[in-house]
Amino acid sequence: MATDFTNKVITITGGASGIGLATANLLHARGATLSICDASQEALDALDFPQENFLAYKCDVRDFSQVQSWIQETLSKFGQINGAANFAGVLGAHPWEDTVESTSLEDWDRIIGIDLTGIFNTLKSLLPHLAPSSSIVNATSLVAHRAVPGAAAYTASKHGVIGLTRSCAKDYTHKGIRVNAVAPGWVGTNMYGALSAGREEVVEAAVKGEGLGRVAEPEEVARVLRVNP
Secondary structure (H helix, E strand, C coil): CCCCCCCCEEEEECCCCHHHHHHHHHHHHCCCEEEEEECCHHHHHCCCCCHHHEEEEECCCCCHHHHHHHHHHHHHHHCCCCEEEECCCCCCCCCCCECCCCCCHHHHHHHHHHHHHHHHHHHHHHHHHCCCCCEEEEECCHHHHCCCCCEHHHHHHHHHHHHHHHHHHHHHHHHCCEEEEECCCCECCHHHHHHHCCCHHHHHHHHHCCCCCCCECHHHHHCCCCCCC
């Protein structure tokens, strides 16, 4: 990230918890104005940023009209958007057991809707308003580069984010807009807690098998993002 984000406006989906919140905290410390959307009003209410350079917005990223309204309100309040971090995401209803056969149509639609279509909706709403030198980072996962058992919809969504990001990067590079993705491994968020509950030994072995060999902190992921205008 750039050192100084003074007078820069950054939007963050899923910004009220996990890596999204860690990103928001780091950007705030570097002077950024923040527009955060999240599906949890309770989590949004718990945020503590100066109101003059902060917007909290309850939004279901699956709904294009809600995302558009959030972006329009951001523009109305701050007049510009200089970058974005898209971290809204969910797991399947039964982590480690969600095969194609066992995944319900409703859960497929929910996961693909939030983890993939939500990023499409956000990009589609943002891109017309971004000036040259703006930057977008989309959240994918280590499963975007491999197959894992029991996570059919989640794995498909994260592979999709990689493809969407690569296509968008090629389409907008001539406008000076950079589009990247970050693929975290095991990170100590609520999602990690859901994955490891009741399977601590299995998850511990998986964590040790990765390059870092331990669970990362959300702040460690936030520090490597390049949401710099």
